[in-house]
Structure formats: C-alpha cells, structure tokens
Amino acid sequence: MSDTTILELHDLDLLLAEARHPATVAKLRKLGFEPSDPAPLERVRARLLAAVERRWVQHYVRALQRYGRGVVGMRERVCQGCFVTLPTSASPGVGESLTLCQSCGRILYWR
C-alpha cells in the first residue's frame, strides 16, 4: 500500500462527513452549488478501505470512531490531534510518512 491511499481515505471521509450532514448540504445549496447523491463516494470509500494495509485500517477506524478523524498532520513533531510533542525517535522510517501518535493513537502524517 502506498501511504497515499490512507490519505485519500481520510480526505474522502472529510468529504463524506459534509455529504451526510443535511445542514452542510443545505448551506452548499444556498451558496449556489448543487451537491448530488453521496452513494458513489461511499463506493469509492469501500474500494479505498479495501486497499489500505490491514494494520493501518484498524488504527484508522479506531481513531475515526473516537476522534472523528483517523489521520492528522504532524508539524514540528507536534501531533495536530492531541498537540503532544513527540520524541525524535518517533519519526517515520526512510521513505515513509506515517506513524502512530504514541499519545492519542491517531495516524500521523509527517509533512
């Protein structure tokens, strides 16, 4: 699995959260947009979820259920979910961009 798959899943979940929320859809319509049925997005989500490595899926789903999102950015070694500063040793390996936050368990995207 490339790291990008789980990032795509995360972005899609943000989009789906909007698509499933009637007030947000109403607001978009008021702005002049014409949101459609989110069913195709649900199908894409199922496909992405199936493509994500199993160990990441478990962490992702757990964090999503608990915090509302499964992946958060990492900036200057600070988890953007729980704002705990992680040690240098928590950095991802060469060529990788994902680790787990040792404090909150969210998947961290190092950028």
Place this chain on the structure above:
Amino acid sequence: MTTVAVHSVPDSSLFLPDLRLKRKESVLHEMACAAQRVRAVRDAEFLHETLLRRERWCPSAIGKGVAVPNARSLGVTEPRLILARAPRGVDWGAADGAAVHLVLLVLSPSEVGVEAHLERVMRATAITRSQRNRQKLLDAADAATVTLLLRELAT
C-alpha cells in the same frame, strides 16, 4: 502562463492570469501544481484527486462564468485562495451553460473545521456575485491589482 505569489486578504494567494486550458480537470491540476510550487500543498497529484472527487459530488461551477472549487485536505499545509482566469472559457458543466472564466480555488488544511472552511468558500462566492466585481477581476492588469481588489471586495 505566469504564476505570481500574492499576499491578499484573507490569506496569501496565488494568481494565474491567463490559463489557456480547455478542461476543468486540467485547470484544477494546474492550480494544484501552482499551489505546490509555493509549498501551500505537499502533493499536487494527491490534492488533484481530492478536488476531482469533490467535483464529482458537488460541481463547483456556480454560474455566470465562475467556479469555486474547494477542498479540505491533508495535502494542504496552509489556507490559500488561488485565482485563475481563463479568457477563452472552460466548459465546467455549469447549470446555466456558461463557460467559466474565473476560478477561485479555496484550500484549507484538514484541521480546519467544516464551518470555517465553508465560511471561506462563502467569502469567495460573495466576491464574484456581482457583474461589476467579476469584470474588475477579469480586467485586472496584474497580481498587485488583484490583491487590492480582493482586499477591497472582501471587506
């Protein structure tokens, strides 16, 4: 085509004055690449995919020659407003059938809440609501003028 970094309200922006692309997918890709060049976006391809998914669910053409594509994404490092002009028009599939000449791309990092993001989108749509404002943006000679206009129109 030139890309000019612009510091405008409410955040630093980008201005692509003369896009000659014909497809909305290409325009979105070009804008994502422009954002990556100034490090507002980490991975243009990833953001492009997110923009296309949103576009399929909620087409961003709002009529009268304007499109306001937008995204909250892990690939975005800081909030950005990117303005592109397409003098020849782009077929964006707008409900009114009009070709799009003005594209305002609103980008927010994923940490930004949906309400705050939609507020930024709302500001972008509000700017282009009047014919007078749209014409001003289309006629602006350079990035500095666009910056001043955006500042003026957003207040």
